[in-house]
Amino acid sequence: SPKSASKRTLPPSPPKLPIIGNLHQLGSSLPHRDLHSLAKKHGSLMLLHFGSVPVLIVSSAECAREIMVTHDTIFANRPGFKAMKKLVYGCRDVLLSPYGEYWRRVRSIVVLQLLSNKRVQSYSTIREEEAACLVNKIRESSCTTPVNLSAMFESFSNDLIGRSAFGGKLSDSENGKKFLDAMADLLELLGIINIGDFIPWLGWVGRVNGVDRRLDDTAKKIDQILESVIQERLHEKGIKDKNREHFLDILLDIYNDVSIDRDCLKAIILDVFVGGTDTISTTMEWTMSEILRHPAVMEKLQHEVRGIPKQKPEITDDDIQKMHYLKAVIKEAMRLHPPLPLLVPRLASKDVQVKGFDISAGTIVMINAWAIGRDLISWVEPEKFMPERFLNSSIDFKGLDFELIPFGGGRRGCPGITLAAAGMELLLADLVRKFDWKLANGVEPKDLDMSESPGMTVHRAVPLLALASPSPAT
Numbered sequence: 001s002p003k004s005a006s007k008r009t010l011p012p013s014p015p016k017l018p019i020i021g022n023l024h025q026l027g028s029s030l031p032h033r034d035l036h037s038l039a040k041k042h043g044s045l046m047l048l049h050f051g052s053v054p055v056l057i058v059s060s061a062e063c064a065r066e067i068m069v070t071h072d073t074i075f076a077n078r079p080g081f082k083a084m085k086k087l088v089y090g091c092r093d094v095l096l097s098p099y100g101e102y103w104r105r106v107r108s109i110v111v112l113q114l115l116s117n118k119r120v121q122s123y124s125t126i127r128e129e130e131a132a133c134l135v136n137k138i139r140e141s142s143c144t145t146p147v148n149l150s151a152m153f154e155s156f157s158n159d160l161i162g163r164s165a166f167g168g169k170l171s172d173s174e175n176g177k178k179f180l181d182a183m184a185d186l187l188e189l190l191g192i193i194n195i196g197d198f199i200p201w202l203g204w205v206g207r208v209n210g211v212d213r214r215l216d217d218t219a220k221k222i223d224q225i226l227e228s229v230i231q232e233r234l235h236e237k238g239i240k241d242k243n244r245e246h247f248l249d250i251l252l253d254i255y256n257d258v259s260i261d262r263d264c265l266k267a268i269i270l271d272v273f274v275g276g277t278d279t280i281s282t283t284m285e286w287t288m289s290e291i292l293r294h295p296a297v298m299e300k301l302q303h304e305v306r307g308i309p310k311q312k313p314e315i316t317d318d319d320i321q322k323m324h325y326l327k328a329v330i331k332e333a334m335r336l337h338p339p340l341p342l343l344v345p346r347l348a349s350k351d352v353q354v355k356g357f358d359i360s361a362g363t364i365v366m367i368n369a370w371a372i373g374r375d376l377i378s379w380v381e382p383e384k385f386m387p388e389r390f391l392n393s394s395i396d397f398k399g400l401d402f403e404l405i406p407f408g409g410g411r412r413g414c415p416g417i418t419l420a421a422a423g424m425e426l427l428l429a430d431l432v433r434k435f436d437w438k439l440a441n442g443v444e445p446k447d448l449d450m451s452e453s454p455g456m457t458v459h460r461a462v463p464l465l466a467l468a469s470p471s472p473a474t
């Protein structure tokens with residue numbers, strides 16, 4: 001039986017205000033930083049209130065393990081915020097759907113049919129072509145015109161995911177461009193804190209400030225485009241081309257066998273974009289920023305990557321497997337700059353005790369991966385960018401080592417790790433193999449602006465500009 005309120009031991013909390021609770025303490029618009037400072041005072045399990053909703057903030061590897069391993073089933077739920085429900089087919093996708101039979105079914109479709117190791121290998125041509133395409137774009141710009149790497153990474157990840165999902169580049173068609181615009185709106189809207197989610201009687205706010213209207217418009221636009229893409233594919237069915245290995249066709253092939261409906265199909269496709277585009281480009285942006293800020297790292301990385309014989313024109317997945325420093329560089333960048341610093345919120349399905357504290361059903365859980373990556377308990381000199389720390393270490397970001405969890409972990413952990421890593425590793429290898437790099441406009445490495453811009457995925461505030469000169473070695 002539930003303990004009476006007076007007997008419960010709650011995690012420490014900062015003082016809160018009536019009605020809004022602790023929302024005012026998230027003032028800087030970079031909540032991962034505010035929450036990190038609060039946790040330093042109140043502890044790595046800290047209870048806040050957003051309006052009337054209890055929110056548990058987790059800021060250490062040990063506590064993250066409690067959530068994602070020890071009590072994984074209890075914390076495998078997700079809160080259904082209004083924006084999520086409106087934008088993503090009532091949360092009928094994998095990322096946002098409540099924990100249960102439906103989620104298990106759609107997740108297994110995605111894991112087995114779209115993101116298995118075998119499938120990821122089969123997308124290797126797409127990866128290679130898209131990396132080559134970006135290399136060509138950079139070659140076309142002269143050695144004296146800065147390259148906007150932030151913009152390039154964005155189109156790389158859109159095209160990579162677009163081709164894996166639909167078989168075509170979205171930037172090539174009018175419909176595709178519209179879809180990308182609507183996706184940008186969707187990502188922004190998912191990042192906005194909707195006051196009505198936390199203070200129910202303020203639900204009307206969304207109706208007067210225009211957010212509800214934007215949610216409806218964006219959802220409608222996305223649905224129309226997805227519907228027309230599906231119609232197109234259904235008409236073309238029977239015309240088998242050899243490049244049929246993309247998500248939509250696989251889903252359409254198994255559509256009837258796995259008995260999912262049309263909205264579910266669209267929600268799954270949408271998930272791949274929500275989960276895979278912004279995250280990949282953000283990771284690449286921060287990784288290149290750190291390398292440009294640390295010329296010694298760049299040199300060591302180039303040495304490793306350029307060890308591939310010159311006569312071998314293209315790097316393959318097999319070559320990448322031997323590049324330990326390259327992998328260490330990406331891990332180190334994700335430790336300091338997890339693209340989703342607070343991961344994706346979880347929800348406690350039942351009352352539970354964590355480390356002696358009582359957590360009630362309905363508590364939202366946010367895991368501060370950004371803070372965990374800087375925790376002195378887990379890391380030596382955490383503020384330093386030092387890929388070497390991973391060279392003699394088995395720590396990986398696959399969701400088993402809780403000091404490094406940019407992809408989350410447990411049964412709700414990211415199923416796209418292999419696909420994301422394969423794309424990022426190949427692109428990074430190509431970029432440092434084929435070009436010598438320096439910062440644009442005479443910016444010294446130590447002076448590079450590293451500020452973050454707010455949102456669900458945390459990008460650079462200012463685009464990364466760099467000068468590329470074709471490497472004499474290739």
Ligand code: HEM
Pocket residue numbers: 094095096107110271272275276277279280283339340343344345346406407408409410411412413414415416417419420
């Ligand atoms: C650098 C790239 C990526 C990062 C940093 C990332 C991060 C994450 C995180 C933090 C979660 C929540 C995990 C949790 O609650 O424990 C997640 C879930 C998810 N991701 Fe990724 N992701 C990336 C790429 C991808 C890609 C490429 C795809 C698919 C093509 C993908 C699909 C998903 C899906 C479907 C979920 C929901 C899993 C569930 O709720 O059961 N992600 N991702």
